[in-house]
Amino acid sequence: MSLRWRDAEDIAIALAEKFPDTDPLTVRFTDLHRWVTELDGFSDDVKASNEGMLEKIQMAWLEEHRGR
Secondary structure (H helix, E strand, O other): OOEOOOOHHHHHHHHHHHOOOOOHHHOOHHHHHHHHHOOOOEOOOOOOOOHHHHHHHHHHHHHHHHOO
16 A cells, blocks of 8 residues: 555554554654654655644544544
8 A cells, every 4th residue: 555645544544553552642743754754655755744734644643543
């Protein structure tokens, strides 16, 4: 599967699986950016993100985290 910045829900699932004990609200955007770009299957331009995209990913991850 190929992940791009716009795939917030899929990225959130991947982050929840990779970091199951991490509260997404404690992750700095700089770390979140790095973690997303290091995910298996991430194939977007690493410089194409912005704060809004990272926040959307973080909130989707939070929802996934709370649902587990």
